Amino acid sequence: MQVKRKLLKSSIAALAFALLMIGALVPTGTLRAQNAATTQETITPLITKDLAGSASEQVLMYTVDFPPGFSSPIHRHNAQVSVYVLDGSVVMQVRGQKEVTLRPGQDFYEDPADIHTVSRNASKTKPAKFLVFMINKKGAPLVIPAK
Structure with missing residues (x-):
């Protein structure tokens, strides 16, 4: 039972970290693309x-x-x-x-x-x-x- 709990905790931590990294990268790329294409102030x-x-x-x-x-x-x-x-x-x-x-x-x-x-x-x-x-x-x- 304890091994399953540790495995579940590390899987959740890894998933949370991956989602955090994806969330941090996607908006930055989107903003850069929007800024590069803008022709307005x-x-x-x-x-x-x-x-x-x-x-x-x-x-x-x-x-x-x-x-x-x-x-x-x-x-x-x-x-x-x-x-x-x-x-x-x-x-x-x-x-x-x-x-x-x-x-x-x-x-x-x-x-x-x-x-x-x-x-x-x-x-x-x-x-x-x-x-x-x-x-x-x-x-x-x-x-x-x-x-």
Whole structure:
């Protein structure tokens, strides 16, 4: 009886370990495949809080991941926007200003009236990631298409 119990325990432990390893490997492969195939930016919300002293505004913080070669269409935010590059490099430009290439640790500001004419990953082979801090009207869209 004791031998059967030990054998059963080691079989269960081996099965649990095998399932754990399969579970650890499958999602990683799936995520890599999805990320390699994506042609859209990924926006990850971090904070959304009401702005103290204002009944109509909120503070938002989120990260944006640009896949290699990604470029967003011309747009505006109708908000005060600060961008801080975390990884890779991005090219930014608002109408009437010069195009700038930003690397990790560099920042970019957009006024509510600015039209964001260039927003792209500077690399065709490496992803880029940046942090966005925005003061926006509650319920307003994050991005508005522009010409």
